[in-house]
Amino acid sequence: MKIRVDTESCSGQARCAAVAGDVYELDDVGYNATSEKAVGEGALASACRGALACPEGAITIVDDDGNPLDEKQLRKLARLES
């Protein structure tokens, strides 16, 4: 799985780092520091929480075939529902 950040859409709300600081890093002025990053099994729940928290919809999690996960899949992987 991969995290993709639309850096154009990132407005520095910084909710990703607030709810998933182990996965998302901010730059010096508080915007998402990475545009693309591989995410391992262990960090996937966190990555999905961060994506769900973004008020700009700037974060997408894509599977190994390059398909973006939808809200329902994100919620499941974030362990918000079974």
Place this chain on the structure above:
Amino acid sequence: MATTTEQRSPVIDFDHHSHEYWLDIDGYIDRARHKARIGWSPHHGGFWVVTRAKEAKYIAKHPEIFSSGRLGQPDGYTNLNIPSSFMGREPIMQELDPPEHGKYRRLVNETLAPRQVMEFLGNIDQWVTFLVDRFIEKGSCNFVHDFTSGVSALVTLNLLGFPTDEWERYSGSFHNTVGHHPGTPEFEYGQELVAWVSMKCAEMTAERMRHPADDATSKWLTYEIDGKPIDPERVTMLLFHFMGGGTETTGSLLASVLNYLSEHPEHRQRLLDDPDFMDLATEEFLRVFPPAKAHGRVVLEDTEIDGCQMKRGDRVLISWVSTNRDEEVFGDDADQIILDRFPNRHSSFSNGPHRCPGSHIARAVFQESIRQILTRMPDYRVISEQVTRFPKQDILGGYSSMPAIFTPGPRWGTPALQPA
């Protein structure tokens, strides 16, 4: 300029200055949202009102079509409010569109990024202590006059390196202008104070040009914009932006939540004991008690959204109160207060390039204030029959007065920070 005689549809009877709106904003806005995603209100010269999050976010993220600038307004008047109000000769930070906005936004972000706020937490803590110490032995206070309106002013002044001795004049300025109708003595006094704050910002810039210090103003003065030294007037603009943004907004949220926790004391202990719950609850409080209710834009080029034909010069009002209650984002329980709601993609700090740069420090001031008040005044009770709200809630919501009683407690001693 757009005229109301031209055909605009769908028409919706929406007036954010009406008494019906003031009485029950949430109900008013829910009815509007279920009538139209975007509707044309004939009031105040005519404007589009945007009620759904999807369209609101699109508009906020497309400043090349939906400008924050002054197109179509008489000299000195802004499109941020509907109807327009006088804003001064120079545009304020919120009225700049990209790419101009981004040149100055970088400087604001450097001062207010999450890691800068982390370093400032100790100061915030001490200002909260300073204010609570002033009334803790009395057993009664007025949350608005004695606390919520002052705490952000003190923090903002301290952050920028301003003297803090006249903090009550700063906190009184925006409190009076946003909270009272033009023509009332309170409003006139507030306008006087806003002019005074504006003058103080210009004085600060001039002072730091002569004698640089270790503060944000001095740092900004060393920057280059477009390869030239920054215009000192723009530094003054940034200072004024901090004062305007920082003085009444967090106070509005704090007052709303102190009032809510008076009616719902069952949540108090968990907010103190469980930091994760505090974080989640902060977002829910922001969603249901947004200090900034709405922001205006002006259409730069003809465009169509949801079948609405928007013309150059048309005015647009984004209702954040409405987008925060949008069932498409928050589900069937959007109208309920669920303190551990997640995800919670509210728009209380707006979206797009104008996202409130003070959002991180606002959360810090809010949480430290709530923690200290709940720790030191665990049995406080707001005297609800004496609570008064701002007589208007069109742009900024808030309270004029909120008396409370509690079991008196000890002062925490002299904090290192004192107004000086």
